[in-house]
Amino acid sequence: MTATIWWTIAGCAVVTAIIKGIGPLALGGRDIPPRVTSVIALMAPALLTALVVTSTFAVGDQWRVGAHTAGVAVAGVILVRRGPLVLAVAAAVAVTAGLRALG
Amino acid sequence: MSSASSPHEADRRASVRAGFRAALPYAAVGFVLSMSFGILARDAGFPAVAAIVMSTIVFAGSAQFAAVAILASGGTAAAAIAAAALMNSRFLPMSIAIGPSMTGPAPWRAAQGQAIVDASWAMANRGDGTFDRWFLFGSTAPQYVMWVAGTMLGALGGDLFSDPSRYGLDAIYPTFFLALVIAEIKDRTTLVIAVSGGLLALSLVEVAPAGLPVLAASLVALWGLRRGGATR
Numbered sequence: 412m413t414a415t416i417w418w419t420i421a422g423c424a425v426v427t428a429i430i431k432g433i434g435p436l437a438l439g440g441r442d443i444p445p446r447v448t449s450v451i452a453l454m455a456p457a458l459l460t461a462l463v464v465t466s467t468f469a470v471g472d473q474w475r476v477g478a479h480t481a482g483v484a485v486a487g488v489i490l491v492r493r494g495p496l497v498l499a500v501a502a503a504v505a506v507t508a509g510l511r512a513l514g
Numbered sequence: 515m516s517s518a519s520s521p522h523e524a525d526r527r528a529s530v531r532a533g534f535r536a537a538l539p540y541a542a543v544g545f546v547l548s549m550s551f552g553i554l555a556r557d558a559g560f561p562a563v564a565a566i567v568m569s570t571i572v573f574a575g576s577a578q579f580a581a582v583a584i585l586a587s588g589g590t591a592a593a594a595i596a597a598a599a600l601m602n603s604r605f606l607p608m609s610i611a612i613g614p615s616m617t618g619p620a621p622w623r624a625a626q627g628q629a630i631v632d633a634s635w636a637m638a639n640r641g642d643g644t645f646d647r648w649f650l651f652g653s654t655a656p657q658y659v660m661w662v663a664g665t666m667l668g669a670l671g672g673d674l675f676s677d678p679s680r681y682g683l684d685a686i687y688p689t690f691f692l693a694l695v696i697a698e699i700k701d702r703t704t705l706v707i708a709v710s711g712g713l714l715a716l717s718l719v720e721v722a723p724a725g726l727p728v729l730a731a732s733l734v735a736l737w738g739l740r741r742g743g744a745t746r
Binding site: 412420431432435437441446450457465473479482483499 | 602
């Protein structure tokens with residue numbers, strides 16, 4: 412078991428380092444065409460939204476809504492109405508913990 | 515590389531400091547999450563030192579949780595590494611996107627890429643296809659320190675927050691990223707891209723292994739090819 416653990420750690424470290432390093436290694440300092448620049452600029456909204464929805468509406472490889480879904484939704488309303496982030500986070504935590512305490 | 519007292523040097527320091535400040539909330543949440551990682555890893559049979567080493571050299575939350583869960587359920591090292599790679603696959607488009615903004619000799623460029631984590635990458639993004647790499651470094655530094663510190667505390671016996679979900683802390687992370695998304699939505703195109711990316715990821719949740727839906731969402735950014743040189 413211990414050998415398996417260390418091999419796993421080593422493997423994860425190498426794979427992660429390659430994934431994170433490959434872009435700067437291959438493309439670092441290059442001038443890129445405007446079309447590609449447009450693609451890069453659109454990656455943030457696409458990736459971030461995907462992170463939000465998968466952590467809000469799914470657990471692992473299954474759709475699942477729960478108390479935290481409601482908490483994030485309330486926070487979303489506050490954020491869209493330009494409320495402060497601290498308030499949104501406090502509301503998300505309070506709603507989620509509150510619903511769990513009730514349920 | 516460049517002269518020490520140039521205005522550039524001052525800009526860099528300002529970027530590092532701004533990144534550091536902006537990342538403090540993420541670092542705080544990372545501390546709690548990594549504490550629960552430390553506890554989970556111990557429960558799965560990891561020696562404390564292994565849990566700490568993993569956070570130190572892997573430094574990727576969802577990948578670490580996935581790998582430990584697979585080992586805990588009797589899976590092989592290969593299966594655990596593959597799951598971690600899938601969870602981290604979203605860093606591939608991030609790495610490619612930020613690549614051109616990183617300069618210097620090849621090994622130094624690859625090293626700079628190691629500072630990529632979700633929140634830092636998103637906040638270092640200038641929105642015009644370029645990234646402020648000094649902001650990225652400044653922002654990743656506190657997150658890294660707190661990630662390792664939290665793992666130490668969790669692995670060495672603290673169980674203050676062994677179950678972060680009980681206190682509703684699992685709602686914090688998506689809320690932070692929701693705030694980043696809202697900041698990214700500047701016009702109709704970015705709104706459409708955000709919604710399509712989210713829907714695509716959600717539609718793949720039950721049919722693709724965990725991690726892949728987020729990677730797939732990056733494909734909708736290819737819409738930018740159509741816009742051609744619309745942006746600078």
